[in-house]
Amino acid sequence: MQQNPMTVITEILPDQLQKLEAYLTPIGTDIKNNPAIKFSNYQQLHYCTFFVIPGKHPSEVDTGEPALLAFEANIDGEVKQFIKDLIAGNPDFVNTVYSCCKDYPGNNASQLAEYLTKNDHGANAFYVAHPGQTRNTIYEQQQIRERTEAYIDANRAELAAKQPTEIHADIVKHLGTINKPTPQPFLNSMGQMIFNGLLVALGILLVGGFFGMFGPLVEFLAVLALIAGVAFAVLLRWNEMRDKQDDKPWTVSEQMQAIQRVEDRQLQNHLTSVIEIKPGWFRLTTLKIVLAGINLVAKLVATKGDLSGIVTIHFARWVILPGNKRLLFMSNYDGSWENYLGEFIDHASVGLTAVWSNTQLGKDRGFPDTQWLALRGGSRDEQRFKNFARNSQLAELVWYSAYIDLSVKNVANNRAIHEGLFSTTNLAAWLKCL
Amino acid sequence: MTTIDKLDDVQGIVFSGYNKYMACCSYYLLKIDDAAKAKPWLKNLVEQNQISHGADKPTDETENRINLAITYSGFEQLNLDKDSLYSFELSFREGMHSEHRSALLGDRGINDPSGWDWGSGAKRVDLLFMLFSKNEAIHNASQKYHEKAFKGAGLSVVQRLDAGEKKQDANGFTLEHFGFADGISDPIVDGFPTTSGTGEIATGEFLLGYPNQYDGKLTKMPQLGSVGEAFGKNGTYLVLRQLKQDVGAFWQFMEDEAARQGITADYLAAKFVGRWKSGAVVEPNQDTDPNKVNNSFDFTKDSHGTGCPLGSHIRRANPRAVGLGATAEEALKVANRHRILRRGRSYGSFLDNPAKDDGTERGLLFICLNANIERQFEFVQHTWINSVKFAGLYDEDDPLIGSGVAENRNFTIQDEPLRRRVCGFQQFVTTRGGSYFFLPSLSALGLLASS
Numbered sequence: 001m002q003q004n005p006m007t008v009i010t011e012i013l014p015d016q017l018q019k020l021e022a023y024l025t026p027i028g029t030d031i032k033n034n035p036a037i038k039f040s041n042y043q044q045l046h047y048c049t050f051f052v053i054p055g056k057h058p059s060e061v062d063t064g065e066p067a068l069l070a071f072e073a074n075i076d077g078e079v080k081q082f083i084k085d086l087i088a089g090n091p092d093f094v095n096t097v098y099s100c101c102k103d104y105p106g107n108n109a110s111q112l113a114e115y116l117t118k119n120d121h122g123a124n125a126f127y128v129a130h131p132g133q134t135r136n137t138i139y140e141q142q143q144i145r146e147r148t149e150a151y152i153d154a155n156r157a158e159l160a161a162k163q164p165t166e167i168h169a170d171i172v173k174h175l176g177t178i179n180k181p182t183p184q185p186f187l188n189s190m191g192q193m194i195f196n197g198l199l200v201a202l203g204i205l206l207v208g209g210f211f212g213m214f215g216p217l218v219e220f221l222a223v224l225a226l227i228a229g230v231a232f233a234v235l236l237r238w239n240e241m242r243d244k245q246d247d248k249p250w251t252v253s254e255q256m257q258a259i260q261r262v263e264d265r266q267l268q269n270h271l272t273s274v275i276e277i278k279p280g281w282f283r284l285t286t287l288k289i290v291l292a293g294i295n296l297v298a299k300l301v302a303t304k305g306d307l308s309g310i311v312t313i314h315f316a317r318w319v320i321l322p323g324n325k326r327l328l329f330m331s332n333y334d335g336s337w338e339n340y341l342g343e344f345i346d347h348a349s350v351g352l353t354a355v356w357s358n359t360q361l362g363k364d365r366g367f368p369d370t371q372w373l374a375l376r377g378g379s380r381d382e383q384r385f386k387n388f389a390r391n392s393q394l395a396e397l398v399w400y401s402a403y404i405d406l407s408v409k410n411v412a413n414n415r416a417i418h419e420g421l422f423s424t425t426n427l428a429a430w431l432k433c434l
Numbered sequence: 435m436t437t438i439d440k441l442d443d444v445q446g447i448v449f450s451g452y453n454k455y456m457a458c459c460s461y462y463l464l465k466i467d468d469a470a471k472a473k474p475w476l477k478n479l480v481e482q483n484q485i486s487h488g489a490d491k492p493t494d495e496t497e498n499r500i501n502l503a504i505t506y507s508g509f510e511q512l513n514l515d516k517d518s519l520y521s522f523e524l525s526f527r528e529g530m531h532s533e534h535r536s537a538l539l540g541d542r543g544i545n546d547p548s549g550w551d552w553g554s555g556a557k558r559v560d561l562l563f564m565l566f567s568k569n570e571a572i573h574n575a576s577q578k579y580h581e582k583a584f585k586g587a588g589l590s591v592v593q594r595l596d597a598g599e600k601k602q603d604a605n606g607f608t609l610e611h612f613g614f615a616d617g618i619s620d621p622i623v624d625g626f627p628t629t630s631g632t633g634e635i636a637t638g639e640f641l642l643g644y645p646n647q648y649d650g651k652l653t654k655m656p657q658l659g660s661v662g663e664a665f666g667k668n669g670t671y672l673v674l675r676q677l678k679q680d681v682g683a684f685w686q687f688m689e690d691e692a693a694r695q696g697i698t699a700d701y702l703a704a705k706f707v708g709r710w711k712s713g714a715v716v717e718p719n720q721d722t723d724p725n726k727v728n729n730s731f732d733f734t735k736d737s738h739g740t741g742c743p744l745g746s747h748i749r750r751a752n753p754r755a756v757g758l759g760a761t762a763e764e765a766l767k768v769a770n771r772h773r774i775l776r777r778g779r780s781y782g783s784f785l786d787n788p789a790k791d792d793g794t795e796r797g798l799l800f801i802c803l804n805a806n807i808e809r810q811f812e813f814v815q816h817t818w819i820n821s822v823k824f825a826g827l828y829d830e831d832d833p834l835i836g837s838g839v840a841e842n843r844n845f846t847i848q849d850e851p852l853r854r855r856v857c858g859f860q861q862f863v864t865t866r867g868g869s870y871f872f873l874p875s876l877s878a879l880g881l882l883a884s885s
Contacts, residue, residue, distance in 0.1 A: 153855055157696070160852045167851060264538050264816065267823060309760060336538070338808055339817045345648070346768045347759065382648040382809075407823040431851055432738055 001134050002185070003046070005123040006079045007319045007328070008071040008116050012052065016100035017067055023096055024050050024397040031400050037093045039400040042085060044076040046135050047315055047332045050097070050398040053274050058392050059362040069101055070272075071116075072330050074315040076134040083116045084109075123317035124288070125295040129305040129408045132185040133415065138403055140179065141414035145434075147175060148417060152434060164427040172421055181418045191300035235282055236373060240357075243278070246365035246388055258395035264336045267407065268314070270399045271340065273329040273392040275359040277320070278366065284324055286373070287358040291318050294351055305408045309347025312340060312408055318355065327359055334407040341386050345379050353378030361391050436625035436637040436644050441488035443668045443875045447501040447564065448488065448641060448803060449626055451617075451777045453608065455492045456499055456566035458573035459597035459779055461674070461799060462580070463552055463869075464561040466511040468588025473512070475587030476502075477883035480876060487876055488627060498576055499566035502879065503672045503871035505529070508560035512882055514658070518665075521657040522872065525807040526671060530868045531555075538812060540820040540837035545865040551676065552593040552867040559592050559869050562674060593867070595676060595799055597779035605727060607713055610780055611679045611796050612703070612834075612862075613788060615713030618729050619752065621773045639810070640775045640803050643667030647771045653805040656872065661881060668875030673774075673811045675800040675868035676781075677835070682791025684862045689789055691856055702856070705847045706833045708746030715748070717741040734762050739848035744825040747834040750818040757825050772813045774802040797863070807870055835863040 012020060027034045028050075039045055049072045055065030075082045087094050087109050095107045098115070105111040151174045152159060159167050187194070208214055209222030263269055277284055298307070307313055316331035333340050344352050353367075354374035360366040368385050370378035379385040403411075413433050420430035438444065446452070452459075466472050479485055479502070486499040504512070506527050509519060519527070528535050531547035531554035541547055547554035565580060567573035584591060602608055607615035623640055624633030638646035642655045643666065655666025688699040688706075695702070701721060704710045710723035715731050717724075718741035733749065733756040736742055742749055752769060759765035782796025804810035818824060820831045820838030831838030833845040833856070843861070847854040874882065 149855075152852060153857065156852060156854065160849075160854075162851070164851050260534050309764075334823060335821065336813070336816050338813055342768075342771070342809070342813070346771070347764075380649060382651060383654055407826075409826040410823065410828055413826060428851060431853075432848070434853060 001076050001132065003128045003131060003133075003315070004075050004077070004079050005126045005315075005317050006071070006073040006075055006082065007121045007123060007317070007330075008069075008119050009121055009319075009322060010069050010071075010098065010101040010103075010119050012067045012069050012101055014066060017052070020069065020097065020100040021052065021397060023100075028396065028398040031398070036096075037090045040402065041089060042082065043136055044082055044085075044134070045400070046074040046076070046402050047270075048073040048398070048400050049270055049272070049330070049396045051272055051394055051396040053321075053326075053328070053394060057274050057394065058276060061362065066102075068321070069097070070328065071097075072317075074128075074332070076136075079120060079122075080113070080117060083113050083120075087112055087116075121319050121322065123295075123319050124291040125298060125318045127294075127298040127302060127307050127313060127316040129307075129314050130411055130415070131188055131303050132182065133411060135402050137182065138406065138411055138414070141181075141411075141418045142403070142406060144175065144178060144421070145414045145417050148434060151175075164431055165424075167431060168420075168427045175421065178418075178421060180422060181415065185303075187300060188303040191303055195296070195300040232286075233372075236286070237371075239278075239282060240370060240372075243360075243366045243369070244364040245367065245369045245384065246361050246391070247384075248361075248365065248387070248391070255395060256390065256393070259393055262395075262399075266404055268332060268334055268401050268404050269337060269340070270396055270401075271329070271331045271333065271337070272394045272396055273389065274321070274394055275327050275329070275356070275392040276362065277325060277327055278358055278360050283358040284320075287327065287355065288320070290354045290358070290373075291320075294318070294355070297351075305412045307348065308351055310343045312343060314408055314411075327355075329355075332401065341389055345382055345385065349379045350374045353380075356388075361388065435632045438488070438625050438627075438637065438641065438644070438668075440668065441627060442490075443877050444488040444641065445501045445873055445876065446486035446488055446490055446499060447672075447777055447873070448670060448775075449628060450492075451779070452492070452499050452566045453600070453617075453779075455494070455496055455568060457569055457600065458567040460565045460573070460577060461595040461597075462561075462563040462565065462584070462591055463559040463593045463595070464563055464584060464589045465558065465592050466508060466560040466588065467590055469511050469513060471586070471588030473883050473885075475583060475589070476879060480880045480883055485876055485879060497568050497572050499564075501564040501873070503562040503564075503873040504882075505559055505561070505869050505871050507558055509872070511560050512885070514885075518656070518658045521655075521666075523654065523656075523671070523807060525812060526870045526872065530673075530675075530870050535812070539815050539865075540831075541865050541868075542837070543840045544861065545837050547868075550865070550867040553869045554867075557592055557867075561589065562672070562869070562871050595781060597799060598781045598783060598796065600780075601784055603712065605712060605725075607727070608780075609784075610798060611681050611782070611784065612684055612707075614707055614709060614711050615727070617776065618709075618713045618727065619748075620776055621770075623775065635770055635773055639771075639773060639805055641668060641670050642805055646805060647767075658878070658881060658885075665874075665878050665881060669878055670803050670805055670873050671807050672871040672873045673800070673802045673804070673807065673868070674778075674871060676866040677798045677800050678795055678864045678866045679797040680791070680860075680862050680864070681785045681788055681796065683860065685789040686791075687859055687862075691859070695854065695856075705743050706746060706845065708742040708748035715742055716746075732756065732762065732766075739825075740850055743845075743847050745827050745830050745833065745846060747832050750824055750832050751814065753818065753825075772810055772818075774804050774810050774814060777801040777803060795866075797866070803873070833859075837861055837863070837865070 027036050051070050053068040055067050056062045098104045105115045206222050209218035212219045312334040314332040319328040321328055356367045357370035357378050368378055368381040416433045484500050536547050567576050603615055608617050610616040621635040622629055622633045623635050625637035636647050637644035646653050655663045657663050658665035688703045692699040692702045704716050709715055712723050712725045713727040714724050732754040737756055755762040755766040758768040778799045778801035781799050820836050822829050822838055830844045842858045845856045
């Protein structure tokens, strides 16, 4: 089953903002036992958050824009089905929240569902650590692991004297009937090949086309692409040379204290960043192309819990907010903020800088100086980049994780354990997963 | 290769723990009661050349070494202006005892700052005065002299931490209380006078004002008024933690558990640490201490941890070249952005029978230097030492010094054909106090004294 992003963005009625925050805050502080909603009842839900995007954020100058409510969810299967289930399961919750928002249609379930669907902006780029792994599979495989480990703990001395095949047989026998693991989605195994194929095809088309191997039309298009490429490079460098990077250090505002109060207190964290897109069509277009590229990479290449070297992200997405002025980034990740940002710099400077070099905190407060979109500078300027990220960050009112004690690597390892139960080869290697 | 322009501007502790010439050591944790009196005292220390620096060549005649570091509250007491105070990094401003930092460091439960001997609440610390002496007679005299001077300088002693006797093994390594050779693996820093050729880690990781591990960028430096960043240059951040070691409980547990599992206590303890007592790293298919220490290893030949377990202490403290990147080179690059330089000493007496506690306190006065506390010390503590998910593991922290799991702790020992697991043990190391300090350059101390 496919995982899908839901990003419902609605305008908050100015006089309802306080009420909305007062309603959601206690839910967020007691996510498990609050009387309003039990997110774990929704079996298709991996993560969800609610947060307010102040109209002016990240700029300090009030633009008069209304505050927005964002509702992010990472879902197994169709978003529509989740919305339907949510309204049926917790109508009071949904109505209380959205009655604080503009254009709220009233408590009629189908109209409400339509309202949420209409305001769902999905994602411009969406990354899933383990495509195809449903929440229920993740739960099931964690149970299989726990039962297996407990069995080994109790019988280690006896088992260790045996051959891997015998140990495997004993474990399988002990576990009894276990569901067969669902096969991985087609793209998990074939995506990289398709991606490489696409690149090669594009290369042949461009080079061959340029030399007229595929007729005059393709030749014309190839020449056009070349001209467009050169024009893009010139425009890009012209823009980059005029950009000013932000030099302001990170300030500890109330907002930041709210973030720190909940950050790094448990295995996982959520990061919410809202940032201004640099004005003008050029940056917006560049950003859209980059995000489409990242989305393609996420679908085809980064399907094994590894987003260009970052092995701690469960789900991440970029969404261009309505009005095309701001960019929203959200991610559910393992470990500390310091580690997460460090991983960005250590492993993923190119992709990250290609996105964020098109953004700024405000006028003349741009992303750290970048050359050639992503090739030099940008997030490699460690401290300036961390300040920039901090200043773009927002606190969540509600954050739910269906498996807060499992890391990305744990989920992958649990799957390997499950699959290995049905295998007869490489059993010595399989035992290393335990 | 980087050159440090003025070695005589850098406090000596940056380059050496003075282990060779200075047998005795006391760390005075001081509170500033009267800044107007403290400043002339400080001025006097600097002008009389009493603060040791990097150009001081120690000899057998050298009697003392003195170094001085200041906490955030210390700078407040010395009346630094708001902008200057704000120019220090956030973790330093908040302090080790603060809600946010202590949660990050795993100082919860028995490690909570509310139970510390010093460093929190009324036992706040402003200054760290490090006094080293050649021998006991000189140390006693020096202690008397300086303690008297503190009184006249409006300083009160919150706590005096005395380093304990030094114990060395046959190979000349210093032993820590659990009985393992320690201090084997400090980074070789570029530009340090003790380093020949180009060091493995950039100068700027441990000393401000020099290129760091991020393509030679400069780590942000604290500033002072019109002097600006020159104030921070040649200074660095210093972390001090008093870590109590429960030696009796550790070895008692090793013996009981080893007997239960049919192995030896030394083998089990070596798996916890990742090194044998001699300091030799534990290699696959090795049952006893080879007693041959070679520190230039990485874990590429032991990627599954069947020798040195994935979650063992030394693998967490410095993962070397495994697990942090797609290639060994990339992993090493990442690991080297989170190094610390250790300068501490043990305290308390050595236990005669390690498995039988005698009721007295002993442990480690952990000191480390780093240019960025958040990226170096705190990162190592949170993401490597205390993380239960380190190296793909599930529910275990550093078995030796971790505080990421409160009780009923686990430890997995990778083995063939099947891993071994040790379950339900306690924390063997407890935080008894701690603070973040800034170790200014000599010129910066001079500026502070006359500000």
